[in-house]
Amino acid sequence: MVAHLIRLKLLLLRNGLRRSPWQLVGIVVGGLYGLWMLFLAVVGLILLRTLPTDVAETVLVLGGTLLLLGWTLTPVIFAGIDLTLEPARFALFPIPLRQLLLGQAVAGLIGVPGVCTLLALAATTVTWARGPLPFAIAVVSAVLALGLCVVLSRLVASAASELATSRRFRDVSRILLIVPLVLLGPGISLLAQGIGDSGAPGISAAAAVLGWTPLGAPFSAPAEAADGQLPVAVAKLIIAAAGLGLAAWGWSRTLSRALESPGSRSGSRSGGRGRGLSRAEGRGLGAFRWMPPTPAGAVAARALTYWIRDPRYTAGLIVVPLLPVIMYVSTVTGRRGHGSLLEGPFAFSGVLAAFILAWSISADVSYDSTAFSLHVAAGVRGRSDRLGRAAALLLFAFPTIVVLTLLPFLLAGDWSLAPAFLGLSLGVLLSGVGLSSLVSARYTVVVPLPGESPFKRPAGNSAQTLLVQFGGTLALGILASPEIVLLVLALVTRSPGYAWGALGVGVALGTGLLIAGILLGGLTMDRRAPELYASLTRVR
Structure with missing residues (x-):
C-alpha cells in the first residue's frame, strides 16, 4: 500500500507536467533554485566542521528550527495548492490507517523541498564527523528531524483540510503571511548585529533554550555528544523522539477524523450569508x-x-x-x-x-x-x-x-x-x-x-x-x-x-x-x- 501511494504521487506529478508546460517550467526553475540552496547549505555544513562546537551548535539549532517551522507553516500558507494527499480523497477506500500514515509520510518527501531537506539533513552528519559517537548521534538526529518535518507538515495539513475550502480561511492565511514578511527585515538586522557582537550572547542563549525543545533538540544532541556529554545528548534525543511521537499521534487523530467525516464541518456552513460566522455572531447581530x-x-x-x-x-x-x-x-x-x-x-x-x-x-x-x-x-x-x-x-x-x-x-x-x-x-x-x-x-x-x-x-x-x-x-x-x-x-x-x-x-x-x-x-x-x-x- 505504501508503494502504491508513492506510485500514485509520482503518477499525478507526471500527468500534471504533461497537462501544463508552465508547471514543468515551474518544476525546473524550482529544482534549480533548490539545488543552488542545497549547494550553499552543504558547503556551509562542511565548513561548520572546522568551527568550535558551540558555534556549530548555535547555527544548526537556529537553522534547523527555522526549517521545521517552514515545513509546519507551509500547509497553512499555501493551503489548497497540492491536493494529491488530501485526506478526504481517501475516505471511500478501506485503507488501514497505519499504512495510510506511512504512505503519506513517504509521499510527502516527493518533490523539490523534500529531496533538498533530506540531503541537507544528511549533510549535517558531516558537521559532526568528529568521532564515532557524535557521528552516530548525528545520524539518529537527522532521522528524527526529517520525521518531524514530514509529520508536523502532515499534521497541520490534516487539521486544515476542511478549513482550506473556506474563503475566510484562505484570506486569513494570506493575511497572516504579512507577519513573517514584515518581521523578516528586523530579524535579519538583529541576527547580523548579534553575529557582529563579540560572543553573540543573545543568539547563543536563544539556541540553548531551543535546544531543549523538540524543534531544536535533534540539532543540539550531536554537539552534546561531541563535548562528551552523552547523558545530555541522549536526553535531547528522547525529547525529539517524544515530540515526533506526539505529533504522529495528533496526525493520526486528525487524519482519522477527516476520513470519518470528510467536509462535514465546512458543509454545515456552506450556503447562505452566515457562512464563516462564529456561533456568537450567528445568534446575534454583532x-x-x-x-x-x-x-x-x-x-x-x-x-x-x-x-x-x-x-x-x-x-x-x-x-x-x-x-x-x-x-x-x-x-x-x-x-x-x-x-x-x-x-x-x-x-x-x-x-x-x-x-x-x-x-x-x-x-x-x-x-x-x-x-x-x-x-x-x-x-x-x-x-x-x-x-x-x-x-x-x-x-x-x-x-x-x-x-x-x-x-x-x-x-x-x-x-x-x-x-x-x-x-x-x-x-x-x-x-x-x-x-x-x-x-x-x-x-x-x-x-x-x-x-x-x-x-x-x-x-x-x-x-x-x-x-x-x-x-x-x-x-x-x-x-x-x-x-x-x-x-x-x-x-x-x-x-x-x-x-x-x-x-x-x-x-x-x-x-x-x-x-x-x-x-x-x-x-x-x-x-x-x-x-x-x-x-x-x-x-x-
Missing part, C-alpha cells in the same frame, strides 16, 4: 446589538464589521501592532553605544501608526463598491455616514495610539517628552480622520473589489490614486504642522511647557479638524452621492 439605534450608529456597526471580517481592512490592522517591533529593531541596531531608546525611530511608533489608521478610511467608499447603493437608496445623510465611519475607527484606534505612543517612554523610563509625542500622535489621528472623511466623499480610488485578495493590484486610473494619496499625505502634514513645531521646540529646549502645549494643541486642533472634516465630508457626500456611486460602478 456590533448592531450595542451601537445606538441611529443612522450614524448603524453605519458605525457596519464599518466595525468590515474592520473585523473584510481582509482588505484586516491586512492593515495586522501591520499596526508590528510597527513598534520594526521601529525598536531599527533603533537598537542603529544606535551607537548606550544611547536612549528615544533617540531613534522607536519614539515615533505612535505617530506612524496614527497616520496609517487615520488614512485607512480615505478609501472607505471605494471599498464599499456597489454596496454603496444601500446608502444612496436609504437616503442616509452624509453627516451620519461620515460620523459613523469615523466613530468605528476611533473606537479602537484612539486607545491603540495612546498605548503605542507611550510604550517607548515606558521602556526608556523617561517621560519628559511623552506629552509632546502624544500630542502629535493624537493630532495626526484626529486631523487625519477628518481629512479622510472629506477625501473619501470627494474622490474614489482603485482598490481590490470585495472578495478579492487584499494584495491584488487592480487595473484602473492609478495616476489619480497616486495623486490622491500624495496630496492627502501633504495636506495632513500641513494640518499637523503646529504640533510638529511644538514637538521640535520641546526636543530642542527640553521645556515641559512646549511638551504639554503640543498635547493641548494636538487634542484641541485635532478635534476641531475632525468635526470640520465630518461636516464638510457630509455636505460633499450629500451633493455628490450619485456621482460617487456612478464612479464605483464604472470601476467594476
Whole structure:
C-alpha cells in the first residue's frame, strides 16, 4: 500500500507536467533554485566542521528550527495548492490507517523541498564527523528531524483540510503571511548585529533554550555528544523522539477524523450569508446589538464589521501592532553605544501608526463598491455616514495610539517628552480622520473589489490614486504642522511647557479638524452621492 501511494504521487506529478508546460517550467526553475540552496547549505555544513562546537551548535539549532517551522507553516500558507494527499480523497477506500500514515509520510518527501531537506539533513552528519559517537548521534538526529518535518507538515495539513475550502480561511492565511514578511527585515538586522557582537550572547542563549525543545533538540544532541556529554545528548534525543511521537499521534487523530467525516464541518456552513460566522455572531447581530439605534450608529456597526471580517481592512490592522517591533529593531541596531531608546525611530511608533489608521478610511467608499447603493437608496445623510465611519475607527484606534505612543517612554523610563509625542500622535489621528472623511466623499480610488485578495493590484486610473494619496499625505502634514513645531521646540529646549502645549494643541486642533472634516465630508457626500456611486460602478 505504501508503494502504491508513492506510485500514485509520482503518477499525478507526471500527468500534471504533461497537462501544463508552465508547471514543468515551474518544476525546473524550482529544482534549480533548490539545488543552488542545497549547494550553499552543504558547503556551509562542511565548513561548520572546522568551527568550535558551540558555534556549530548555535547555527544548526537556529537553522534547523527555522526549517521545521517552514515545513509546519507551509500547509497553512499555501493551503489548497497540492491536493494529491488530501485526506478526504481517501475516505471511500478501506485503507488501514497505519499504512495510510506511512504512505503519506513517504509521499510527502516527493518533490523539490523534500529531496533538498533530506540531503541537507544528511549533510549535517558531516558537521559532526568528529568521532564515532557524535557521528552516530548525528545520524539518529537527522532521522528524527526529517520525521518531524514530514509529520508536523502532515499534521497541520490534516487539521486544515476542511478549513482550506473556506474563503475566510484562505484570506486569513494570506493575511497572516504579512507577519513573517514584515518581521523578516528586523530579524535579519538583529541576527547580523548579534553575529557582529563579540560572543553573540543573545543568539547563543536563544539556541540553548531551543535546544531543549523538540524543534531544536535533534540539532543540539550531536554537539552534546561531541563535548562528551552523552547523558545530555541522549536526553535531547528522547525529547525529539517524544515530540515526533506526539505529533504522529495528533496526525493520526486528525487524519482519522477527516476520513470519518470528510467536509462535514465546512458543509454545515456552506450556503447562505452566515457562512464563516462564529456561533456568537450567528445568534446575534454583532456590533448592531450595542451601537445606538441611529443612522450614524448603524453605519458605525457596519464599518466595525468590515474592520473585523473584510481582509482588505484586516491586512492593515495586522501591520499596526508590528510597527513598534520594526521601529525598536531599527533603533537598537542603529544606535551607537548606550544611547536612549528615544533617540531613534522607536519614539515615533505612535505617530506612524496614527497616520496609517487615520488614512485607512480615505478609501472607505471605494471599498464599499456597489454596496454603496444601500446608502444612496436609504437616503442616509452624509453627516451620519461620515460620523459613523469615523466613530468605528476611533473606537479602537484612539486607545491603540495612546498605548503605542507611550510604550517607548515606558521602556526608556523617561517621560519628559511623552506629552509632546502624544500630542502629535493624537493630532495626526484626529486631523487625519477628518481629512479622510472629506477625501473619501470627494474622490474614489482603485482598490481590490470585495472578495478579492487584499494584495491584488487592480487595473484602473492609478495616476489619480497616486495623486490622491500624495496630496492627502501633504495636506495632513500641513494640518499637523503646529504640533510638529511644538514637538521640535520641546526636543530642542527640553521645556515641559512646549511638551504639554503640543498635547493641548494636538487634542484641541485635532478635534476641531475632525468635526470640520465630518461636516464638510457630509455636505460633499450629500451633493455628490450619485456621482460617487456612478464612479464605483464604472470601476467594476
